[in-house]
Amino acid sequence: MGSIYREAKLKVTADVAWDFLDRYTRSEVHVFSACKNERQEGDYRVVTLVDGTEIGERNVTVDPAAMRAVYTIPGFPGAEHHQAEMSVLTDGDGTATLVWTTDLLPHELVERLSEAYEVMFGELVAAVNEHSLRSG
Numbered sequence: 001m002g003s004i005y006r007e008a009k010l011k012v013t014a015d016v017a018w019d020f021l022d023r024y025t026r027s028e029v030h031v032f033s034a035c036k037n038e039r040q041e042g043d044y045r046v047v048t049l050v051d052g053t054e055i056g057e058r059n060v061t062v063d064p065a066a067m068r069a070v071y072t073i074p075g076f077p078g079a080e081h082h083q084a085e086m087s088v089l090t091d092g093d094g095t096a097t098l099v100w101t102t103d104l105l106p107h108e109l110v111e112r113l114s115e116a117y118e119v120m121f122g123e124l125v126a127a128v129n130e131h132s133l134r135s136g
Helices: 014-025 108-130
Strands: 002-009 035-041 044-049 054-063 068-072 081-090 096-105
Touching: 002 108, 014 054, 014 068, 014 081, 014 096, 014 108, 096 108
Parallel strands: none
Antiparallel strands: 002 096, 035 044, 044 054, 054 068, 068 081, 081 096
């Protein structure tokens, strides 16, 4: 199985970063320029791409204690398997690190998608860094 692994030190605390990812799992925040919009349907985050294609991201695990969200995309185009994890690690200096790992089969998809994931990860990091906790 091939993996795409990205990590970045954030400018926000782990609590702020997790708040963003938690909202992401519920389609409450918009991140990626390749996506027009998102909506929630049960355990699925349904994403509409700019070309109108809809992709269902099924939440597998959303674990606030571990600050970890795992999802899969059944029927990912060209894939036998897709599963991804976004997690927030607390750094010793009060900041946090964001990690995004995506596992794919066939492993050839990694090479084909790596550049697009690099762009998306940059957008994700920017969105998390711009996020602030909202009360309520």
